Amino acid sequence: MQKRTLAAAALLATTVSFAAPVFAQDTTTSDTAAETAQTTGATETAADGDAVVATVAGTPITEAQLQETVNQFKGQFGQMPEDQMRAIALSSLIDMKLISDAAADEGLDETDAFKTRMEQLREQELYNAYFDQVISKQITDDMLKARYDEEIAKAPKMEEVHARHILVENEAEANEIIKELDGGASFEELAKEHSTGPSGPEGGDLGYFTKGQMVPEFEAAAFALEPGKYTETPVKTDFGYHVIEVEDKREKAPVAFDQIKPQLQQLVAGEKYNEVVNDLKQGDTVVIEDKDLQASYDAVNKMQK
Known part of the structure; x- marks a missing residue:
């Protein structure tokens, strides 16, 4: 149903977007003032979510419903003006109400398939609500900070070096540069003058890097040096x-x-989720009749743990 709503909204948005530039060209000062007043009025109305913005066959559509639909559409139509977005959202809500009423008149809400689908949607929404309002609310910043400290303490320590280099095409030129360094020349100035690498203009500065970021020969030489040495x-x-x-x-x-x-947050929430689910599975709550399926189920749950 939502997909059909979004499709209708997209079609309407195309129509509105073509019309918008024409109106924009004719905008006057008074039009702008009127538009500002309308926008201000819409904002004030938004403060009252129970305000009725339209009725369809006597059924009200509230500001809260309209705003929720606007929020669903945001990001899909770029920088569309708010009033156009509200119009698209309202059109979609009206279309959905008209079609759903027509479907009910046809008795489609009484079919077994419809009732099964509604029960599935109910369970999905309850699942999401429990996760958001029960499981996620158990996770505090103090809990996350403690987990952060725990993970950092377990993580292997990594050394990094801050190095410069001078890259040249042949060994003879490299040896000449080393002789100049031995004579007290500035490494940074020699890099600017001779290095063919992209870091040459910055004095050969490569910043800090860890093992695994450079080619093996370069890395081995860099990490073997003491600070201040070349x-x-x-x-x-x-x-x-x-x-x-x-x-x-x-x-x-x-x-x-x-x-x-x-x-x-995701890591701790996943762990909390597993704790809750495992507690709910205690005893004979879950019974799987097919033994082969039971074995596969147990294997999957073991892997998830």
């Missing part, structure tokens, strides 16, 4: 010959709590 022999890779200098080494900082909070 490679005494050129490092060959598929890109050419590198002279590498390490500026700093440190333990990689863990991802910030706020950044990973949504994933933690």
Whole structure:
């Protein structure tokens, strides 16, 4: 039913969008003022969700119903003006009411298939409501922060280095650069002058990186250096010959709590969900008649745990 509503809304939106530029060209100061007044009035009406915006065969459509439908459509029609969006939503609600009344007149709501579908929808909505209002509400920020600290403590520590490099095409040129460094030349200035890599203009600065981010030969040489030291022999890779200098080494900082909070919320919610479901399954609550299906069911549940 909702799919048909959205399809009708999309069709109407196409019509409205074609008409909109024509009206926009004729907008005057007074028209703008009137439009502002209408928008203000709509906002005031929105404060009263019980306000009736239309009736269909004597059945009211409230502001709350209209706003809920508008919210469903937002994001589908770009930056469409609010008044047009409300018109689309209202048209969809009216169409749905008219068609559903016609279906009831045909007795379609009395069929076994319809009643089965309604029971399925009821169970789905109750399932969602329980998850949102019971399970999710058990999860606090303190609980998530404690889980964050626990996971960070278990995570392996990662070292990262801050390095610069000078990339040249041949070994002889790399050796000449090392001689200049031995003589006290600035690594940063030599990188700007000689490096063919994209970091050359920035003095060869590669920032911080961890193991696994660079090609193996480069990585091995960089992590073997102490801060303030540079490679005494050129490092060959598929890109050419590198002279590498390490500026700093440190333990990689863990991802910030706020950044990973949504994933933690999902993780803890999943665990809470499993706890609730397992408690509800205690005893002989669930009986599966088919033994083969029982075995498959047990295997799936074991895997989920």
